[in-house]
Every structure is written in C-alpha cells, then in structure tokens.
Amino acid sequence: MFDKLSGYQKELLAHIEFKGRFFGLVSRLDLTSRFEISDASATRTFRLYNELAPDNIIYRPNIKRYEWQETAKPIIPISTAKCLGTLIDGFGDSYAHIEGETIAARNSLINTDLDVLSVVTRAIKRKHALRICYLSKTNPQGSYREIVPHSIADSGLRWHVRAYDRKRQSFIDFVVNRIKSGVPLKSEPVPDSQMIAADDDWNTFVALEIQPHPRLAGIKNVIEFEYRMIGGVLVRKVRQALAGYLLDSWNVDVSDDASLEGDHIMLHLKNTQQLNFKGKVLAPGAYKDFSDSQS
Structure with missing residues (x-):
C-alpha cells in the first residue's frame, strides 16, 4: 500500500514517523505547521499511518499527542x-x-x-x-x-x-x-x-586560539590565509566537554613547546598553557596517560 501512495503523502507519513521515532511525541500541529495543511488533512494522515503501522503510535488524550511505542517498528527507510x-x-x-x-x-x-x-x-x-x-x-x-x-x-x-x-x-x-x-x-x-x-563542562565554553605551527614558519602566510586567521590566530569558542575531541580531529598540537612533527600537524594551540580542562588529554601532544572516559 505504501508504494502506491503519492510522493506528497509519503512525505507527510515520513514526518510523522521521524518526529515520533526520534522525539517520542508527534501531533497534528507538527503536520499543519510544517506542511500548511488543514486539521482535517492532518487527521486523515494520522489515520493512514495507523492503518500502515497500527502499533507504532498511540494517541494520548491527556497531552493531545501521539506517543511513539518502544516496541514500534519503523516502516519508512531513512538514510x-x-x-x-x-x-x-x-x-x-x-x-x-x-x-x-x-x-x-x-x-x-x-x-x-x-x-x-x-x-x-x-x-x-x-x-x-x-x-x-x-x-x-x-x-x-x-x-x-x-x-x-x-x-x-x-x-x-x-x-x-x-x-x-x-x-x-x-x-x-x-x-x-x-x-x-x-x-x-x-x-x-x-x-x-x-x-x-x-x-558544568557542557555549559562552559573555552576560547581556542589556534595558530600556524611554529615549525612551519616558511608557509605561515599560507596557513593563515587557508584558515582565515586574523592577526595570525583563529579563535574558536567551543564547549569545554567537546574541546578535546575537536582538537584531536583538527590535528592541533597542544604541547607547550610545539614539539609535534608530521605533515598532518599544521596547527598549534597558542594558548595551551592557559587552558587546562579534562578532555585536553585527548588532543595531540598532551603527553598524558588517558583512561577511557567511556569505560
């Protein structure tokens, strides 16, 4: 039956399933505000979804929303x-x-x-x-x-x-x-x-002052231009809880003496001596024992 529906109908049903599956609750207002359809059309769409997947969502009158069930099985593929x-x-x-x-x-x-x-x-x-x-x-x-x-x-x-x-x-x-x-x-x-x-770590932001790696003085201007640095520095304010992961993925050397080598290390944390946060041990050049934070 699903294959015989129009593309527009499939889009409406996909919205219901996505909101229910990932947010837990979905309502007619989600459809009327997103697609600018009438309440009657939204009601018919929910009725159609329930015909296709009768055990996925249940209407809760007390909150006027449909609740996604933990035993639900999604019917619409999504990448x-x-x-x-x-x-x-x-x-x-x-x-x-x-x-x-x-x-x-x-x-x-x-x-x-x-x-x-x-x-x-x-x-x-x-x-x-x-x-x-x-x-x-x-x-x-x-x-x-x-x-x-x-x-x-x-x-x-x-x-x-x-x-x-x-x-x-x-x-x-x-x-x-x-x-x-x-x-x-x-x-x-x-x-x-x-x-x-x-x-606190999630709600606290740190300013990462990223500069061209000191050992690459010969192409300093190239790196500054590539990263659109101002005054030789790129400042990124990030959540403290994420800073270590980001420095690692950006290959930013955080060692005090900028001692790391390798073609992939083109950046250095200029204010590394002023910053001390738990996740810093994840970054290149930290030189500290790391116990798995996901253990």
Whole structure:
C-alpha cells in the first residue's frame, strides 16, 4: 500500500514517523505547521499511518499527542546522513541552523545505529533516564548502567551521548555505537542535579586560539590565509566537554613547546598553557596517560 501512495503523502507519513521515532511525541500541529495543511488533512494522515503501522503510535488524550511505542517498528527507510542532517538543521530546505538544540555536528567515520540513537533522542526530548547495556574497555561483554542523557555530539570519529552516569555520579560521554540496548525509565523523576543545567563542562565554553605551527614558519602566510586567521590566530569558542575531541580531529598540537612533527600537524594551540580542562588529554601532544572516559 505504501508504494502506491503519492510522493506528497509519503512525505507527510515520513514526518510523522521521524518526529515520533526520534522525539517520542508527534501531533497534528507538527503536520499543519510544517506542511500548511488543514486539521482535517492532518487527521486523515494520522489515520493512514495507523492503518500502515497500527502499533507504532498511540494517541494520548491527556497531552493531545501521539506517543511513539518502544516496541514500534519503523516502516519508512531513512538514510543515516538524512537523519542526522535533519536532527542538526531541522526540516525542509532552510539554511538556518537551529539555535539552542542539544546536538553538535561534525563528520563521522562510521554510520550511527539509528535504532539506538532514536532511543537516546527520545529520552533527551522527554527528559527521562535510560537503562542501557554498554560495552567498554573495562566491560567488553557489556554491563548495565543508568544514565540521564541530555545531548548528542559528533566528535569527528563517532557519535557520543553526553549524559549523567548514576554509577559514577558525574557527567561523562558514552559512544552511541557501544550501546547494545536501552530501556526508558519514564516513571522515575530525574533530579535537577542530573540535568543539563548541572553539567558544568557542557555549559562552559573555552576560547581556542589556534595558530600556524611554529615549525612551519616558511608557509605561515599560507596557513593563515587557508584558515582565515586574523592577526595570525583563529579563535574558536567551543564547549569545554567537546574541546578535546575537536582538537584531536583538527590535528592541533597542544604541547607547550610545539614539539609535534608530521605533515598532518599544521596547527598549534597558542594558548595551551592557559587552558587546562579534562578532555585536553585527548588532543595531540598532551603527553598524558588517558583512561577511557567511556569505560
């Protein structure tokens, strides 16, 4: 039946499924505001989706929204790139980035498991905890953890979940593709101390002063032009929780004496001696023992 629908009908149904799957809730207003259709048309579209996938969404009169079921099976294929792009930049062809969203975009080496990602994003949107089975260096077979996720971010290599870990009683990063399963803990209230406002590293921004690597004085002007540096410096303000990942993916030497060599090392952190944050150990030239922050 789905194959016989028009492209426009498929687009409407895809919007319902995407909002439900990744945000947990979807309403007629989501359709009327996005596609400028009438309430009656939106109602007919939801009725059609329920005919195609009767167990995926259930209407909750108390909140006047349809709730995505944890046992739901998506019926509309979506590419990982399209999914992540929509989560980052919103729907449609707008060039405007969504301000205030708890998603920071980079480029991943591998595809993210969308089923796992959707469990996480629903928990973020609905502000509840998750019980996950997680693989780590200390527990390669997997162990159960209770986390309260508040954001996702792409480190340039893989997608991470920023969350409060009830085992460690602190905010840390979890790799999305190391999560084997996740079950929402909707009935348990989440205290303010486990919410995003209490995550100091996430809410603190650091100014990274990036300069051409001192050993490349002969092409200093080339690097300055390429990176559009002003006064020989490119200043990037980033979340402290992400700074180490970004410096690593950008191949920025953070050593005090700018001692790293190699054709891939063209940049140096000019203010490295003034900056000291937990994630700095991830950056090239840190010269410190690193214990897996996702353990």
